[in-house]
Amino acid sequence: MTAAPLPTLNEAAALDRVLKLMAIPGKSGEEAAVAQFIMEQLRAAGVPESAITTDHVHKKSPIGGSIGNLIVKLPGTKRGPRRLMMAHLDTVPLCQGSKPVLQGMTIRSADQATALGGDDRSGAAVLLTAILEIMEQKLDYPPLTLFWPVQEEIGLIGARYVSPAKLGNPKLCFNWDGGSAGMACIGATGGFNIEVEIEGIASHAGVHPEAGVSAIVIAGLAIADLQQNGWHGLVIKGKNQGTSNIGIIEAGDATNVVTAQLKLWAEVRSHDSVFRQRLVDEFRKAFERAAKSLSNSRGEKGKVKFTSDLKYDSFRLDESEPSVQAALRAIRAVGIEPATRISNGGLDANWLAKHGLPTVTLGAGQQDVHTVNETLNVEDFLNGCRIGLLLATGA
Ligand SMILES: [Zn+2]
Numbered sequence: 001m002t003a004a005p006l007p008t009l010n011e012a013a014a015l016d017r018v019l020k021l022m023a024i025p026g027k028s029g030e031e032a033a034v035a036q037f038i039m040e041q042l043r044a045a046g047v048p049e050s051a052i053t054t055d056h057v058h059k060k061s062p063i064g065g066s067i068g069n070l071i072v073k074l075p076g077t078k079r080g081p082r083r084l085m086m087a088h089l090d091t092v093p094l095c096q097g098s099k100p101v102l103q104g105m106t107i108r109s110a111d112q113a114t115a116l117g118g119d120d121r122s123g124a125a126v127l128l129t130a131i132l133e134i135m136e137q138k139l140d141y142p143p144l145t146l147f148w149p150v151q152e153e154i155g156l157i158g159a160r161y162v163s164p165a166k167l168g169n170p171k172l173c174f175n176w177d178g179g180s181a182g183m184a185c186i187g188a189t190g191g192f193n194i195e196v197e198i199e200g201i202a203s204h205a206g207v208h209p210e211a212g213v214s215a216i217v218i219a220g221l222a223i224a225d226l227q228q229n230g231w232h233g234l235v236i237k238g239k240n241q242g243t244s245n246i247g248i249i250e251a252g253d254a255t256n257v258v259t260a261q262l263k264l265w266a267e268v269r270s271h272d273s274v275f276r277q278r279l280v281d282e283f284r285k286a287f288e289r290a291a292k293s294l295s296n297s298r299g300e301k302g303k304v305k306f307t308s309d310l311k312y313d314s315f316r317l318d319e320s321e322p323s324v325q326a327a328l329r330a331i332r333a334v335g336i337e338p339a340t341r342i343s344n345g346g347l348d349a350n351w352l353a354k355h356g357l358p359t360v361t362l363g364a365g366q367q368d369v370h371t372v373n374e375t376l377n378v379e380d381f382l383n384g385c386r387i388g389l390l391l392a393t394g395a
Contacts (some may be wrong), residue, residue: 006333007139007389009129014385015102015378017041017132018125022100022107022117022376028090028154029058029065034121035089038070038128038148045135047072057161061151069158072131072146073168080142080394081171081322084357085130087123088152088159088177088348091115092370100376107376118376119369122384123176124148126364129385130392142394145170152177152348156312159348164355172323174391175349178363181383182336184327185361188343188350190314191269192280196287200302202260210297212258216251218302219262221290231282235270242270242279243344271314271342280308312346315353317360327360330390334383362387 026034039052052072058065070089076082091098095117099110109116127146134141145168149158178185198219203212223246226232235242244266251262268279287304295301317324319340331338349359364384365377 006386007133007137007393009133009382009386009389011382014125014129014382017129018122018376018381019100019102019107021121021125022098025096026090027093027096028151029061029063031089031150032066034124035067035070035148038124041128041132042072045132047074047131047135053166055162055166057158058150060161061157063151063154065151067150069150069162070148071166074144076141076143078140078142078394082143082145082168083391083394084145084147084167084170084173085127085388085392086147086149086173086175086348086352086359087127088120089124089148089150090153091117091119091121092153094370094372102378105378107378109374112372115370115372116374116376118366118374120152120177120366122364122366122376122381126176126384126388130388133389134392139393141392143168144392149348156346156348156351159351160312162355164357167357170357172326173352173357173359174323174327175347175352175359175361176364176384176388177347177361179366179377179380180363181334181365181380181387182331182338183363184324184331184338184340185343185347185349186319186324186340187271187316188314188345188347189269189271190273190276190350191267191311191346192276192308193311194266194268194280194283195307196264196266197305198262198264198287198291198302199305200258200260200262201296201300203258203296205256205258209258212260213294213296213300213302214258215262215302216259218287218290218294218304219249219251219264221293222287225286225290226283231279231286235279240270240272240275240278242268242272242275244268244279244283267311269344271316273314276314312350313354315350316342317358321358323358323360326391327362330387330395333390333395334386336383
């Protein structure tokens with residue numbers, strides 16, 4: 001069997017496109033300008049207005065936001081199962097002011113105080129490049145959904161709240177949000193957010209400290225308990241593994257008061273959903289034990305209010321899954337030996353999997369994301385575009 005010839009890619013146009021996309025400010029909740037840019041390009045290329053929609057997921061976001069997900073649904077020019085291609089629109093705040101410049105085979109921000117925004121404008125550019133090449137070269141393609149979700153960086157909001165029906169029931173799904181063009185991510189961990197509110201008893205710290213119950217001491221006891229018993233940081237218990245982190249504590253406003261109020265935020269992650277729940281339970285028990293162990297001179301104790309919220313569930317695709325097979329085939333077709341991996345971070349694909357849409361996450365050149373050292377690897381980006389074009393045309 002001879003392989004079909006690769007569709008050609010206008011490399012200069014693809015590079016120009018990603019440079020422009022990365023220069024548009026658009027942190028989570030402020031994606032309107034970048035969505036506008038993409039919509040203008042789609043219209044100019046002849047994508048019918050009726051195919052271009054935005055939804056209202058931002059209204060379900062804790063931060064609100066200026067626009068919802070951008071979804072383009074096309075009937076295709078040949079038969080085949082519907083394919084979905086996705087990449088998130090937002091960047092982390094550190095990318096505000098990015099001045100992307102091409103230096104050899106690397107793109108970096110000329111402003112050294114900003115990140116670049118390759119996460120995830122490189123992915124956004126892969127989708128846009130695929131459809132623009134299809135229109136320009138009049139290539140045949142199967143039913144196709146292009147999905148640019150918003151607010152990935154603050155908790156996968158766009159992917160979480162999208163209505164799967166609006167995506168047109170795709171059978172194969174591909175997400176671009178990674179580095180190496182040869183790497184297919186076929187699974188990811190799951191995680192909970194934890195919020196703990198501790199209510200102690202206030203008292204004058206110099207006159208009657210014994211009448212107080214310090215919320216800070218309760219938290220301290222609980223944290224020491226978690227650390228000493230191996231439930232904080234990298235957690236390994238027999239064959240089970242996970243991670244946990246207490247990231248934020250807010251408490252107190254004076255040293256002469258026994259602090260009565262404390263709020264604390266933490267997260268736990270594990271690929272195993274049972275063990276993930278165990279981590280949450282160990283956290284809850286540690287804070288409850290700590291509160292019970294401390295009383296004031298009248299025998300009164302503090303209270304703990306503990307809440308946990310599933311940020312995203314873990315998932316793992318079988319290698320025989322059609323999305324995985326198609327992705328690996330496309331990677332091979334551009335001359336790269338593919339590899340698969342499982343992510344220790346949450347991806348939009350976690351929520352797509354939860355919606356019943358098995359999604360492979362691919363790379364398009366991102367490097368050192370969320371830091372001022374962020375770069376885009378041009379070779380991986382262009383290969384990501386070639387793979388995107390192959391997958392969009394049904395290869
Ligand atoms: Zn990303």
